[in-house]
Amino acid sequence: MSKKGVVLYLHVHQPLRVRNYTVFDVATNHDYFDESSYDTDRNNEKVMRKVADKSYRPMNSLLERLLAENPEFRLSLSITGTFIEQAEKWAPDVLESFQRLVKTGRVEIVAETYYHSLAFFYSRDEFERQVRAHQDKIREVFGVETKVFRNTELAYNDELGKWADDFGFKGILAEGWDPILGWRSPNFLYRPVNTKNIGLLLKNYRLSDDLAFRFGNRAWKEWPLTSEKYNEWVKAASYDGDLINLFMDYETFGEHQWEDTGIFDFFGAWVNEWLKDENHTFYTVSEAVASNEPAGEISMPNTVTWADTERDLTAWLGNAMQHEALGHLYAMEDHILRTGDVDLIADWRRLQTSDHVYYMCTKWFTDGDVHAYFSPYESPYDAFLYFINAVRDLRYRLHEDHHSGGLNV
Amino acid sequence: MLGWELPPHNSGGLGVACYHMAKALALKGAEIDFVVPYSAEHPNIDFMKIHSATKLSPLERYGLGAYDSKHLLKHLDGEDASDLKDMRGVQQRYVRFVERLVEDNVPDVIHAHDWLTMEAGMRAKELTDAPLIVHVHATEFDRAGGADGNPLVHDIEYNGLMMADRIIAVSNITKNIIISKYGIPADKIEVVHNAIDLDSFDGDYEYDRRTYNYLEALKSEGYTIVSTVTRFTVQKGLDQLVRAFAKATEKYDKLALLLAGDGEQRNELIELAASFGIADKVFFTGFVRGKQLRDAYSVSDVFVMSSVSEPFGLTALEAAHHGNALIISKTSGVGEVLHSIFRYDFWDINRLADQLVGIATSSALQSSLKDNIKQEYSRFSWNDVAERCLSTYRAARERVYA
Numbered sequence: 147m148s149k150k151g152v153v154l155y156l157h158v159h160q161p162l163r164v165r166n167y168t169v170f171d172v173a174t175n176h177d178y179f180d181e182s183s184y185d186t187d188r189n190n191e192k193v194m195r196k197v198a199d200k201s202y203r204p205m206n207s208l209l210e211r212l213l214a215e216n217p218e219f220r221l222s223l224s225i226t227g228t229f230i231e232q233a234e235k236w237a238p239d240v241l242e243s244f245q246r247l248v249k250t251g252r253v254e255i256v257a258e259t260y261y262h263s264l265a266f267f268y269s270r271d272e273f274e275r276q277v278r279a280h281q282d283k284i285r286e287v288f289g290v291e292t293k294v295f296r297n298t299e300l301a302y303n304d305e306l307g308k309w310a311d312d313f314g315f316k317g318i319l320a321e322g323w324d325p326i327l328g329w330r331s332p333n334f335l336y337r338p339v340n341t342k343n344i345g346l347l348l349k350n351y352r353l354s355d356d357l358a359f360r361f362g363n364r365a366w367k368e369w370p371l372t373s374e375k376y377n378e379w380v381k382a383a384s385y386d387g388d389l390i391n392l393f394m395d396y397e398t399f400g401e402h403q404w405e406d407t408g409i410f411d412f413f414g415a416w417v418n419e420w421l422k423d424e425n426h427t428f429y430t431v432s433e434a435v436a437s438n439e440p441a442g443e444i445s446m447p448n449t450v451t452w453a454d455t456e457r458d459l460t461a462w463l464g465n466a467m468q469h470e471a472l473g474h475l476y477a478m479e480d481h482i483l484r485t486g487d488v489d490l491i492a493d494w495r496r497l498q499t500s501d502h503v504y505y506m507c508t509k510w511f512t513d514g515d516v517h518a519y520f521s522p523y524e525s526p527y528d529a530f531l532y533f534i535n536a537v538r539d540l541r542y543r544l545h546e547d548h549h550s551g552g553l554n555v
Numbered sequence: 556m557l558g559w560e561l562p563p564h565n566s567g568g569l570g571v572a573c574y575h576m577a578k579a580l581a582l583k584g585a586e587i588d589f590v591v592p593y594s595a596e597h598p599n600i601d602f603m604k605i606h607s608a609t610k611l612s613p614l615e616r617y618g619l620g621a622y623d624s625k626h627l628l629k630h631l632d633g634e635d636a637s638d639l640k641d642m643r644g645v646q647q648r649y650v651r652f653v654e655r656l657v658e659d660n661v662p663d664v665i666h667a668h669d670w671l672t673m674e675a676g677m678r679a680k681e682l683t684d685a686p687l688i689v690h691v692h693a694t695e696f697d698r699a700g701g702a703d704g705n706p707l708v709h710d711i712e713y714n715g716l717m718m719a720d721r722i723i724a725v726s727n728i729t730k731n732i733i734i735s736k737y738g739i740p741a742d743k744i745e746v747v748h749n750a751i752d753l754d755s756f757d758g759d760y761e762y763d764r765r766t767y768n769y770l771e772a773l774k775s776e777g778y779t780i781v782s783t784v785t786r787f788t789v790q791k792g793l794d795q796l797v798r799a800f801a802k803a804t805e806k807y808d809k810l811a812l813l814l815a816g817d818g819e820q821r822n823e824l825i826e827l828a829a830s831f832g833i834a835d836k837v838f839f840t841g842f843v844r845g846k847q848l849r850d851a852y853s854v855s856d857v858f859v860m861s862s863v864s865e866p867f868g869l870t871a872l873e874a875a876h877h878g879n880a881l882i883i884s885k886t887s888g889v890g891e892v893l894h895s896i897f898r899y900d901f902w903d904i905n906r907l908a909d910q911l912v913g914i915a916t917s918s919a920l921q922s923s924l925k926d927n928i929k930q931e932y933s934r935f936s937w938n939d940v941a942e943r944c945l946s947t948y949r950a951a952r953e954r955v956y957a
Binding site: 469470 | 806916917
């Protein structure tokens with residue numbers, strides 16, 4: 147009998163936020179991402195430096211220690227291209243610490259779109275280009291090949307499963323959402339419908355969200371969560387399956403849950419707690435796929451994400467502004483690519499990062515749940531305004547520098 | 556309850572707010588004696604007793620001097636004519652009336668609105684020991700557009716705020732002014748934002764396109780109509796609005812600005828628009844009310860509240876109800892309770908211009924703002940305001956009679 151394994155997967159990402167880019171900048175300045183004020187969270191350098199101190203540095207040193215002390219400890223990371231670019235500039239030591247983690251051979255890098263985009267839903271060609279660009283960047287920075295894929299916001303459907311199989315990935319990640327699973331457990335490997343060689347790993351959202359969302363919440367009836375208590379829950383989950391898939395944002399550690407919640411000490415203690423039992427281990431995502439047979443077939447005809455109670459894309463594509471913003475952006479694809487203008491193409495792709503449209507989400511305002519709006523902008527309308535001004539400037543550059551496209555946005 | 560006006564004899568938002576607040580309180584069982592400084596019919600008010608402090612007509616309540624016309628005085632006897640020739644005279648008469656009123660009609664609580672009635676409120680408290688609630692809809696700092704204003708008014712406000720058992724402010728902005736400019740402790744002040752009474756707007760109103768026919772013609776050519784409805788005084792920030800509008804037209808031509816209202820700044824604003832060469836795009840309506848006012852809201856796409864200092868700003872909610880997207884200065888109280896809006900610092904001309912162009916050039920942005928705001932303001936109700944007033948009354952009574 148193989149060991150019961152925790153599959154820990156952490157997502158590392160920072161977008162390039164658009165500055166307060168006004169209509170008076172359009173056709174004049176092309177520096178969409180260079181916020182001049184250091185007092186705002188639109189300043190990408192400031193955010194990177196802050197999160198590096200609060201999260202990346204302390205968590206990576208904890209992970210290094212855990213890897214050194216426990217031969218069984220393993221994890222997987224997805225690291226976006228927009229994160230790597232910013233870390234290269236403002237926190238090179240953080241990037242080096244990720245390189246040391248990968249060098250242990252027990253930290254796997256997961257594939258995704260370089261720009262953390264929703265390209266899969268707009269342009270399959272552009273989507274594939276971004277997946278390949280990410281693979282190239284990972285090879286260049288870490289010297290490894292990726293074998294398992296995750297899409298932005300874990301947005302998954304049957305078509306994506308089929309695509310990943312055809313592309314040659316061995317595994318793919320998705321949300322373990324009850325309406326899809328029914329009586330089945332997320333704690334097994336599955337096979338996506340209509341595929342041959344790929345395994346589907348489903349997030350155990352209860353155990354994942356206990357850490358990602360609830361850990362520091364003093365109103366939670368389980369607060370404070372001790373490593374012993376959490377370990378009992380993980381053990382209980384392992385009785386009905388072989389894999390416990392804990393998927394979450396890397397920034398859970400130190401940024402979403404601050405150090406003073408005790409998250410770092412908790413996590414170190416829990417890893418040791420779990421490994422006390424010799425039938426327990428950790429798997430990377432590839433190992434989890436390789437060492438298990440699919441327990442059955444799963445179909446998700448409609449897109450499922452790991453976001454919100456709805457588990458859909460409404461936070462990104464739920465209103466007219468979001469549709470208009472991305473509609474205009476992707477409509478420029480052919481014109482932009484034909485120019486061969488490296489800077490123009492890079493700016494166009496940076497605007498595809500899903501965070502930009504997330505900042506335009508209005509559903510919390512209309513639900514009256516204003517506090518759910520996390521954004522460096524004053525309102526979703528401001529976020530849209532600056533973004534659409536940047537799209538106008540892309541059009542201007544196409545028109546002016548390459549005599550292509552139309553100016554009319 | 557001590558007020559200065561009630562519809563239809565109101566000159567601004569104060570009368571509207573008092574009317575709806577009193578009505579909602581009466582529905583909750585409050586018996587209200589409402590004192591106004593003039594004599595007139597209030598055909599729609601049967602839910603409370605209205606007391607007239609003078610025989611003046613509603614037009615004369617700010618004093619007779621301004622009108623400087625003998626015929627207005629004809630219906631008054633000699634003593635009245637000399638006492639009531641200015642605002643102070645009217646206020647003093649109002650105080651004496653209230654003194655007599657509370658003599659044999661001791662109230663459970665005295666609710667006084669703004670500085671005009673504060674002296675009467677203080678006097679009534681002295682005579683009856685009933686708790687005094689001072690409700691601040693605007694301070695002298697607001698009326699003076701950031702300057703110090705009239706020291707006499709300031710003194711009356713200071714005394715009223717000091718003597719009040721509880722203070723109700725219509726926004727956090729107003730609360731902060733009361734704390735910082737009048738030195739009142741924060742825990743004495745509650746913020747109760749005003750509401751909008753949607754019933755009074757529905758009824759049989761139908762938009763008449765002919766009222767602003769030329770603007771409709773511009774709209775059919777793709778123009779976006781920007782508007783504001785206000786008094787043209789320095790506190791309203793209209794100078795910056797016109798400058799921002801001019802700036803916006805440099806980037807996008809199909810914009811028109813409708814300035815509805817009147818006031819001392821009108822000529823200055825006309826000249827300003829001309830100096831930017833956009834006089835053909837700026838429309839002045841003069842003072843409007845009733846149907847013309849509602850049609851002004853209806854023809855407009857974007858309503859800007861540009862105030863340097865605006866305690867609340869009910870017109871923004873009215874405009875939203877007539878289908879406008881809202882842009883509201885950060886120094887306007889109504890912006891505190893709305894989220895589906897643009898905000899800007901009243902001096903930030905570039906920011907406002909950018910927002911205007913953005914709304915005019917993106918139908919998705921414009922329709923999102925117009926649609927989403929409706930879901931927000933429809934949640935505010937005068938019923939909730941009345942509930943907050945009643946709990947303030949109870950708290951004040953417990954303190955006074957403890």
